[in-house]
Amino acid sequence: METIETDICVIGAGSGGLSVAAGAVQMGAKVVLLEGHLMGGDCLNFGCVPSKALLAAGHKAHETSEAAFGVAGHDPAPDYAAAKDHVHSVIEEIAPVDSQERFEGLGVTVIREFGRFISESEVQAGDTTIKARRFVIATGSRPFVPPITGLDGVPYHTNETIFDLREKPEHLIIIGGGPIGMEMAQAHRRLGCQVTVLEGDKAMGKDDPDAAAIVIETLRAEGITIVEGATASEIRGEEGAITVETEDGATFAGSHLLVAVGRAVNVDKLDLEKAGVEYDRKGVKVGADLRSTNKRVYAVGDVGGGMQFTHLAGYHAGVIIRPMLFALPSKARTDHIPWATYTSPELAQVGLTEAQAKEKHGDSVFIAKAEFQDNDRGIATGQKTGFVKVMVVKGKPVGATIVGPHAGELIGIWSLAIANKLKMSAVANMVAPYPTLGEVNKRAASAYFTPKLFDSALVKTLVGFVQRFGRP
Ligand SMILES: Cc1cc2nc3c(=O)[nH]c(=O)nc-3n(C[C@H](O)[C@H](O)[C@H](O)COP(=O)(O)OP(=O)(O)OC[C@H]3O[C@@H](n4cnc5c(N)ncnc54)[C@H](O)[C@@H]3O)c2cc1C
Numbered sequence: 052m053e054t055i056e057t058d059i060c061v062i063g064a065g066s067g068g069l070s071v072a073a074g075a076v077q078m079g080a081k082v083v084l085l086e087g088h089l090m091g092g093d094c095l096n097f098g099c100v101p102s103k104a105l106l107a108a109g110h111k112a113h114e115t116s117e118a119a120f121g122v123a124g125h126d127p128a129p130d131y132a133a134a135k136d137h138v139h140s141v142i143e144e145i146a147p148v149d150s151q152e153r154f155e156g157l158g159v160t161v162i163r164e165f166g167r168f169i170s171e172s173e174v175q176a177g178d179t180t181i182k183a184r185r186f187v188i189a190t191g192s193r194p195f196v197p198p199i200t201g202l203d204g205v206p207y208h209t210n211e212t213i214f215d216l217r218e219k220p221e222h223l224i225i226i227g228g229g230p231i232g233m234e235m236a237q238a239h240r241r242l243g244c245q246v247t248v249l250e251g252d253k254a255m256g257k258d259d260p261d262a263a264a265i266v267i268e269t270l271r272a273e274g275i276t277i278v279e280g281a282t283a284s285e286i287r288g289e290e291g292a293i294t295v296e297t298e299d300g301a302t303f304a305g306s307h308l309l310v311a312v313g314r315a316v317n318v319d320k321l322d323l324e325k326a327g328v329e330y331d332r333k334g335v336k337v338g339a340d341l342r343s344t345n346k347r348v349y350a351v352g353d354v355g356g357g358m359q360f361t362h363l364a365g366y367h368a369g370v371i372i373r374p375m376l377f378a379l380p381s382k383a384r385t386d387h388i389p390w391a392t393y394t395s396p397e398l399a400q401v402g403l404t405e406a407q408a409k410e411k412h413g414d415s416v417f418i419a420k421a422e423f424q425d426n427d428r429g430i431a432t433g434q435k436t437g438f439v440k441v442m443v444v445k446g447k448p449v450g451a452t453i454v455g456p457h458a459g460e461l462i463g464i465w466s467l468a469i470a471n472k473l474k475m476s477a478v479a480n481m482v483a484p485y486p487t488l489g490e491v492n493k494r495a496a497s498a499y500f501t502p503k504l505f506d507s508a509l510v511k512t513l514v515g516f517v518q519r520f521g522r523p
């Protein structure tokens with residue numbers, strides 16, 4: 052038995068925990084980092100990185116197959132196992148950044164064990180007891196496996212196993228039409244699989260419905276069957292022959308099954324009661340300062356009970372470094388946190404959706420919109436589907452939705468504007484190079500001013516006055 056005394060003990064070496072550990076140690080704190088499974092957590096091993104790598108293979112196959120601009124399309128003959136090789140090579144290339152060696156090189160004490168609280172100020176990890184001034188719970192989440200009749204008797208995949216599957220599914224049934232379900236549906240379809248998505252409610256239900264409709268329509272046009280209002284209630288079958296029955300009695304047959312119905316937070320191994328840390332099904336209960344009911348214990352990332360994104364976990368790390376290292380107050384915001392779903396077209400959101408903005412601000416919301424079909428770069432490259440929609444209150448953006456090419460990149464400007472409380476004029480004043488997709492953002496900003504400039508009697512009177520009486 053060994054006891055280590057440290058300034059900060061971080062539990063979990065995923066996106067959030069690694070960011071806290073790297074930041075704190077490089078600013079002079081003594082840091083112990085615990086990881087019971089894989090360094091890099093979900094994002095690197097089973098989440099963002101493999102899913103985007105698999106989507107890249109799917110997108111490549113799709114582009115190759117499409118005839119366009121006088122260039123013939125070809126059968127891309129996608130090799131599913133080779134696409135998985137690509138996935139694993141991407142993970143391997145990024146892994147050193149999250150590795151034990153790198154963190155030890157920075158001066159972090161890394162212990163490869165699951166941690167659990169044994170008191171309000173001590174955690175046990177294997178044979179080591181860690182006494183710390185501060186603890187950071189960054190234990191993330193895992194796939195939620197619902198209690199659907201028969202599920203435990205059939206072979207099924209989650210995001211933790213699908214990236215290791217090497218035989219191409221003939222027909223992949225996906226339960227859940229959220230971001231995981233939709234990204235995996237398109238990746239698999241474009242790699243030559245039949246795909247059926249069963250969604251109990253609305254597919255991409257957390258997103259703006261107009262934007263989601265464009266993604267859903269595109270995926271359907273590619274041959275993916277998306278059934279909404281289809282709650283899976285019973286599953287039968289065996290390897291290679293799975294049948295899913297939905298609540299209304301309809302049945303869907305496929306060769307493989309992917310369950311993507313949301314996440315369960317990783318709190319069970321932590322013995323949080325011993326630390327006086329309250330939690331519920333959604334995660335550790337924290338205030339805006341990300342502190343739990345035990346003031347020396349913070350929670351960041353997925354386990355914190357809010358949105359679940361890698362960049363949010365990284366942002367949380369920055370928020371708690373201030374009070375932990377410099378005793379400065381700090382609060383987490385959510386209004387400027389963007390997210391993107393990397394289907395083609397991509398769908399990105401920051402701040403309030405149109406419906407949320409109208410509910411919160413009523414008639415004072417102005418919706419400024421621009422379409423990719425009016426964007427010259429979009430026309431030249433055949434990327435004309437989609438739009439930017441900006442929710443504006445008193446001259447400032449409170450939310451933006453983008454569906455279309457590179458939406459995940461294009462949303463950044465609205466995140467910047469909301470984060471810094473910039474006015475629409477800040478975006479309208481920007482000069483974007485011509486012809487870029489990014490001009491669509493400026494056009495949306497201009498759309499806010501257009502009625503004020505072109506439909507205003509006052510402006511017309513003023514211009515008329517200057518023309519008549521102003522200096523030549
Ligand atoms: C398929 C998929 C695709 C995704 N795509 C994106 C995307 O494109 N963009 C995006 O922003 N987000 C994406 N996400 C979400 C993103 O992966 C998570 O939000 C992010 O990984 C959360 O980081 P975290 O640090 O909170 O937790 P994690 O990354 O899950 O890390 C938690 C770590 O804690 C460890 N741990 C758990 N309990 C203990 C314990 N008691 N002791 C020690 N260690 C412990 C775990 O082993 C794990 O390594 C995706 C998720 C999935 C599943």
Ligand SMILES: NC(=O)c1ccc[n+]([C@@H]2O[C@H](COP(=O)([O-])OP(=O)(O)OC[C@H]3O[C@@H](n4cnc5c(N)ncnc54)[C@H](O)[C@@H]3O)[C@@H](O)[C@H]2O)c1
Pocket residue numbers: 197199226227228229230231232234249250251252253254255256257281282283284311312313314358359360390391392393
């Ligand atoms: N691009 C990204 O940033 C990205 C990609 C993937 C995942 N993620 C993160 O991972 C989280 C989890 O993603 P997810 O897609 O698993 O969850 P989700 O909660 O977003 O979507 C799950 C869907 O499954 C449906 N569902 C639940 N039970 C069902 C049943 N029995 N039958 C049919 N449908 C059912 C729900 O109605 C819901 O629409 C996301 O919320 C996000 O935070 C992010």
